[in-house]
Amino acid sequence: MGNESLSFIFLNAALINNFVLAYFLGICPFLGVSGKLETATRMGGAVTFVMLISSTCAYGIHQLLVAVDAPFLQLISYIVVIASTVQLVEMFIKKFSPSLFRALGIFLPLITTNCAILGLALFQTNKGYNFAQSLVYALGAGIGFTLALVLMAGLREELELAEVPNLVKGTALTLMLAGILSLTFMGFAGLGG
Amino acid sequence: MANDLFKMPETAVSTDEFIKGLWRENPVFVQVLGMCPVLAVTNSGINAIAMGLATTFVLVMSNILVSSLRKVIPKQVRIATYILIIATFVTVVEYLIQAISLDLHKALGAFISLIVVNCVILGRAEAFASKNTLANSFLDGLGMGLGFTFALLCLGVVREILGSGTIFGIGLFPDGFQSWVVMILPGGGFFTMGAWLLFFNWLKERNKKREAALSESGTGVK
Amino acid sequence: MNQIDLKQLTAPPNSWHMLRTLAGVGIFCSLLIVATYQATLPVITTKKLEKLQEAVFNVLPGAASKANFRLTPDGRFEPFEGTPKGETLVYAGYDRQGKLVGIALEAYGQGFQDVLHIIYGYSPEKQAVVGIQVLESKETPGLGDKIEKDPAFLANFEALDVSLSGDGQIQNAITAVKKGEKQQPYEIECITGATISSKAITAILQKSTGEFIPMLMKNLATFEK
Numbered sequence: 001m002g003n004e005s006l007s008f009i010f011l012n013a014a015l016i017n018n019f020v021l022a023y024f025l026g027i028c029p030f031l032g033v034s035g036k037l038e039t040a041t042r043m044g045g046a047v048t049f050v051m052l053i054s055s056t057c058a059y060g061i062h063q064l065l066v067a068v069d070a071p072f073l074q075l076i077s078y079i080v081v082i083a084s085t086v087q088l089v090e091m092f093i094k095k096f097s098p099s100l101f102r103a104l105g106i107f108l109p110l111i112t113t114n115c116a117i118l119g120l121a122l123f124q125t126n127k128g129y130n131f132a133q134s135l136v137y138a139l140g141a142g143i144g145f146t147l148a149l150v151l152m153a154g155l156r157e158e159l160e161l162a163e164v165p166n167l168v169k170g171t172a173l174t175l176m177l178a179g180i181l182s183l184t185f186m187g188f189a190g191l192g193g
Numbered sequence: 194m195a196n197d198l199f200k201m202p203e204t205a206v207s208t209d210e211f212i213k214g215l216w217r218e219n220p221v222f223v224q225v226l227g228m229c230p231v232l233a234v235t236n237s238g239i240n241a242i243a244m245g246l247a248t249t250f251v252l253v254m255s256n257i258l259v260s261s262l263r264k265v266i267p268k269q270v271r272i273a274t275y276i277l278i279i280a281t282f283v284t285v286v287e288y289l290i291q292a293i294s295l296d297l298h299k300a301l302g303a304f305i306s307l308i309v310v311n312c313v314i315l316g317r318a319e320a321f322a323s324k325n326t327l328a329n330s331f332l333d334g335l336g337m338g339l340g341f342t343f344a345l346l347c348l349g350v351v352r353e354i355l356g357s358g359t360i361f362g363i364g365l366f367p368d369g370f371q372s373w374v375v376m377i378l379p380g381g382g383f384f385t386m387g388a389w390l391l392f393f394n395w396l397k398e399r400n401k402k403r404e405a406a407l408s409e410s411g412t413g414v415k
Numbered sequence: 416m417n418q419i420d421l422k423q424l425t426a427p428p429n430s431w432h433m434l435r436t437l438a439g440v441g442i443f444c445s446l447l448i449v450a451t452y453q454a455t456l457p458v459i460t461t462k463k464l465e466k467l468q469e470a471v472f473n474v475l476p477g478a479a480s481k482a483n484f485r486l487t488p489d490g491r492f493e494p495f496e497g498t499p500k501g502e503t504l505v506y507a508g509y510d511r512q513g514k515l516v517g518i519a520l521e522a523y524g525q526g527f528q529d530v531l532h533i534i535y536g537y538s539p540e541k542q543a544v545v546g547i548q549v550l551e552s553k554e555t556p557g558l559g560d561k562i563e564k565d566p567a568f569l570a571n572f573e574a575l576d577v578s579l580s581g582d583g584q585i586q587n588a589i590t591a592v593k594k595g596e597k598q599q600p601y602e603i604e605c606i607t608g609a610t611i612s613s614k615a616i617t618a619i620l621q622k623s624t625g626e627f628i629p630m631l632m633k634n635l636a637t638f639e640k
Contacts, residue, residue: 008525017529017553022379024233028312031228072452075287075306076280076444083276115229115310122303127530167398171225172390179383186378189528189555236556262440270433274440281444285451292455295462299551356556377556 006136009129013140016189019116020148021182026116030149031174040153042103043111044146048139050111051120053089054082055138058121059131078121086111116145151181210329214336220313221344222393227313230304231345232382238361240300241349245342247290247305249335251282252314256334259322266323275318276309283309313341348385352376471506471519474536474546478508478516484638490630492637505631507638508536515638517545520627524619527611529553533619535572537628539635542578543600544620559612568606568613576600577624579632585625591617 004012019025026047033043061077090108093101111117120141124134155177164173220226227248234244255278259266266274287305291298298305308314317337322330353359356376358366375381471481485495486503495504506519517538524531532551535544549563562568576599580586587601591614597604603620605613631638 004525004530012529024229024379024382025307027228027232028226031225072284072288072448073445075284075309076277076448079276079280079309080273083273115307118310119303119307122306126303167394168391172387172394175383175387175390179380179387182380182383183375183378186380266436266440267429267433270437274437277437277440277444281447284448288451288455288459292458292462295459295466374556374558 004133006133009133009136010140011188011191013137014144014147015185016191018144018148018185018188019119019141020145021178021185023119025119026114026145029111029114030152030178031171034149034152034174035156037150037153037157040149041146044142044149045103046108047111047114047116047145048142050086050108050114050117051138051142051145052135053085054117054121055124055134057081057085058124059134062125074125075122079118082117082121116141148181148185152177155181207329208332210325211332211336214333214338214340215343216340218337219340219344220337221341222389224313225390226316227311227341228386229307230311231348232379232386234301234304235345235348235352235382235385236356236377237300237353237359238346238349239297241345242342243290243297244301244304245338245345247286247301248308248311248314248341249338250286251279251308252317252338252341253331253334254282255279255314255318256322256330257327259318260325260327260330263323271323272315272319275315275323279314279318280309313337344389347389348382351385351389352381356381467506470534470548470550471508471536473548474519474534475508475517475538476536476546477510479511480509480513481519482507482509482638486630490633492631492634505627515539518631518638520623521550522619522623524615524622526552526615527554527559527609531612531615531619533616535620535623537577537624537631539632541574542576544572544575544577544624547572547616547620554609554612559609561606561609562612562616565606568604571597571603574600575603575620577628579629583629583633585628589617589621589624 013019017023020027020030029043029047033039058078061081062074065071065074065077086108090101093108120138124137127137129137152174156174159173159177168176214220218224221228221231230244230248235241255275258278259275262274283306286308287298290301290305317334321333325333350360353361354365355373356378358364358370358372373381376385468481472478483495484492484505484507486505487493492505495502504521508516508519510516517536517540519534519536521532521534523533529552531549531554533547533549535548536546537543538545547569552560552563554560554562575589576587577589578586587599589601589603591605592598592602594604594607596602603613603617
């Protein structure tokens with residue numbers, strides 16, 4: 001494996017196998033912060049950013065683990081290194097770019113242990129992607145995540161105005177919407193073939 | 194309901210710690226935590242049970258270890274320690290599942306590793322095991338884990354029956370049955386979960402009304 | 416409880432204490448992981464081997480034993496033992512008398528939903544693909560996943576012609592045709608409702624056979640026992 005074209009990897013991660021709607025990764029932020037369009041966009045930006053960082057980290061760790069032949073340390077080192085790198089980057093941004101920090105900052109600690117982030121690291125290792133492929137995969141996954149979040153937020157903002165029975169309000173309704181969105185995204189399958 | 198999370202810890206062993214996770218504070222249906230595996234691996238009953246038991250194992254073991262180390266771990270590094278402990282048990286469980294059945298390991302895929310970021314586990318370590326005795330933490334972990342398994346099973350069984358027309362791999366319907374393929378696709382996961390939440394909302398609402406009616410009649414007598 | 420919390424929060428953090436705890440937990444955790452890894456490794460390796468062997472025997476009807484061969488950089492094959500690390504492996508299957516039945520190859524390619532991973536058997540005697548098994552796929556349940564179990568579709572691969580022409584290349588490229596229109600031994604009948612998945616299998620086979628079969632035929636003597 002590992003011989004797929006970059007454009008296909010991107011499409012695959014962003015649309016065909018959308019992380020939220022096909023792989024069910026990152027459902028918590030998807031349900032939690034998809035209430036407002038603006039927050040959703042910023043959350044998406046932060047997730048894409050963290051995904052790029054963690055993808056780079058995971059690639060490095062994987063090379064190291066292969067070199068020392070210790071596959072059993074994969075999970076534990078991924079989570080520890082990704083979590084600490086994100087913390088470092090957060091401090092770095094806080095110091096050098098307050099405006100960027102204001103835009104992404106509050107979300108960074110929230111998403112360190114988001115399953116989409118760890119899932120991305122594990123998938124790219126499983127698929128045997130090289131460095132460029134991993135980065136494109138991370139970018140695609142991040143953009144796909146943002147897309148799902150923004151679409152959802154748009155729908156939910158409209159629904160605020162609708163008359164909904166009390167019983168259905170909240171998570172149940174959001175899940176139903178997500179189901180319909182997920183079915184819609186199935187239409188993208190076969191795009192790469 | 195949320196207030197129960199922050200109630201003062203008790204020292205005595207109580208079976209309530211076990212029972213609350215099963216129903217009253219069910220991690221999935223009431224607290225809506227750990228949704229990713231709930232939706233992702235519940236396309237059949239077997240997968241749901243395996244995932245539930247794996248999570249229960251990690252939950253119980255990490256609760257035990259966190260609780261027995263609770264006086265030693267400094268506050269500043271507690272989250273790092275918890276993550277380390279959880280990641281260890283997840284790795285252990287991943288190898289165990291692989292040794293038991295390769296097919297099962299393939300069916301659950303990356304979601305075994307992703308138990309590590311299941312908020313239920315870190316949540317219980319932080320909110321319960323770090324403050325309670327070993328026995329209570331064990332019961333809490335077991336209860337929450339089984340509650341989680343129960344929720345997975347609720348989804349898995351519904352999706353398998355409708356989506357493949359089988360239950361635990363055994364055919365239910367005569368040949369003419371046209372299965373609702375959509376139920377085992379991702380969309381079906383969202384729909385089924387939404388429907389279950391709806392059902393539980395309805396139950397809660399009904400109970401509330403009953404209690405209100407009861408207390409009303411109670412004050413009337415007084 | 417709250418008082419203890421306050422005391423611990425207000426006291427300056429003791430780095431030595433923190434380090435000692437982290438290191439202690441770390442050592443305990445690594446011991447646990449390594450112990451589990453060591454304990455389960457033999458079982459997992461055996462199971463994986465069994466599974467691969469089963470797949471090889473499945474795509475090479477009549478095979479009773481197998482041997483692994485590695486593709487060398489100069490386009491030849493050599494016997495290979497141990498765990499593969501990124502090498503391209505092919506599996507030769509032998510019958511009870513030790514006669515070469517065929518060679519099984521793994522192939523990957525883009526399916527409808529995600530990457531398809533298949534293994535297929537090639538018989539040098541018949542100059543044909545004699546079996547195929549899907550090892551990994553995420554095709555749509557009920558539609559695309561018919562490529563794994565639909566008997567009519569799998570019958571396409573009982574004797575799929577991939578004979579070589581005089582110049583050592585495949586004579587007729589494998590092609591996909593509509594259901595009921597198969598006329599040539601090198602054509603694959605698609606499944607209705609799973610055209611893209613069927614075509615994906617065709618494309619994977621076409622690419623892999625085109626690349627490997629001329630090489631296999633050139634080195635056929637290597638595989639004979």
